[in-house]
Amino acid sequence: MKKQLNLLRALEEFDLLLKDIASPDYKKIGFKTPKPTLDFIQTAEKEREAIAQKIEPNLLATYKKIMKRYGGRVVVQVINEFCGGCFMKLPSEYVYRCRTEIVNCPNCGRFLYWVK
């Protein structure tokens, strides 16, 4: 299950990457960012699809639902027993279980990710 969670994390990191590249601040930095040519869009779609297709359909559906609701931060770190998304204190059982299983925050539904 941890593998699936890592894929969800990778998918969100990829979505963040595309969001950053598209932001005006990123362009101001002076990076020669890829222009949104057909080639770039196709490469990006291919990269995203490669990650998404490995994710179980029900998890992907939840990912999309949370992404739509919050516009990001779908997979969040557990910070000192608090959900890194809504900052509600998590039951100890959840904090323990999220190290080995896919667990959603009981308050906001985000996927909880344990970082050592």
Added chain:
Amino acid sequence: MTLTSLLRPERINLNLKAKKKTEALKELVSLLKTGSDAESLLETLLTREELGSTGIGKGIGIPHCRSLLIDKLEIAVGRSQKGIDFNAIDKKPVYLLFLIVAPPQDPGNQYLITLGKVAMICQELTSKKRIFEPQTPEEFIALIKSLEEKIK
């Protein structure tokens, strides 16, 4: 927040052994000491590189990504004596690499601000002689500090 305050001597390797992009990124990621998460972080960086090289030319590369695997903005620096084939925009070898990794939740968007600062400092580091001047990580930090004060 200054760039100098984010640099730590133990995260600077002035003698990278890698000759290729993947190996170089691997060496840089190892400086962040993420343990078993290093492989995942490397994958994220390589995905970014697939979309366009972060080799900005003039021998400098700024690989960067956001990752849930870390909890605060981290920078690692690597320098190669022989140059790395980084598929840079000017097609020339890269000698100096700044790796920037930030968490997705990033108060004040420090990630893009830091990325901008590094890019500005790199404009001052155009000569190879300048890149190879520092002999120790501490000297490298001192060089960055002087450049940071210059561009203020």
